[in-house]
Amino acid sequence: LIFGKERNKGIRVNEGNRPEVVELGNGITEDDLLFHDEDTPEPNLAFLLARMKHPEFPEPVGIFRSVERPVYDIALDQQVAAAVEDKGPGDLETLFNSGDTWTVE
Numbered sequence: 001l002i003f004g005k006e007r008n009k010g011i012r013v014n015e016g017n018r019p020e021v022v023e024l025g026n027g028i029t030e031d032d033l034l035f036h037d038e039d040t041p042e043p044n045l046a047f048l049l050a051r052m053k054h055p056e057f058p059e060p061v062g063i064f065r066s067v068e069r070p071v072y073d074i075a076l077d078q079q080v081a082a083a084v085e086d087k088g089p090g091d092l093e094t095l096f097n098s099g100d101t102w103t104v105e
Contacts, residue, residue, distance in 0.1 A: 008023060009024065010033035010034070011033060012033050012034055019048060038064060
C-alpha cells in the first residue's frame with residue numbers, strides 16, 4: 001500500500017503484527033509493504049484496512065474484500081434437495097407422532 005502526494009509513503013506490518021506508516025527509501029522498498037488483494041478468501045487484511053483511521057493512517061476507500069460464495073437461499077435449496085433425495089419427501093404426521101410424545105389433558 002503506497003500513498004502520499006509524492007507516493008513516497010507506505011504501510012507495512014511490523015513485528016508486532018500491527019500496521020505502521022513508513023517512508024520508502026533508506027532500506028525500505030515496495031517489497032516490504034503490505035500488498036492488498038481483495039480476492040483473498042482470508043478476511044484478516046480486510047479487517048486491518050477497515051480499522052485504519054486518520055490521522056495516524058490514510059483512510060482506505062474502496063473494495064476491501066470481494067469473495068465469491070454461494071448465495072444463502074441457493075445453498076439452502078441445495079441442502080433441502082439433497083435431504084429429500086437421501087431421505088424422501090418426509091411426512092408431517094409421522095414427524096409429529098414419532099419419538100417421545102405426550103398428551104396434554
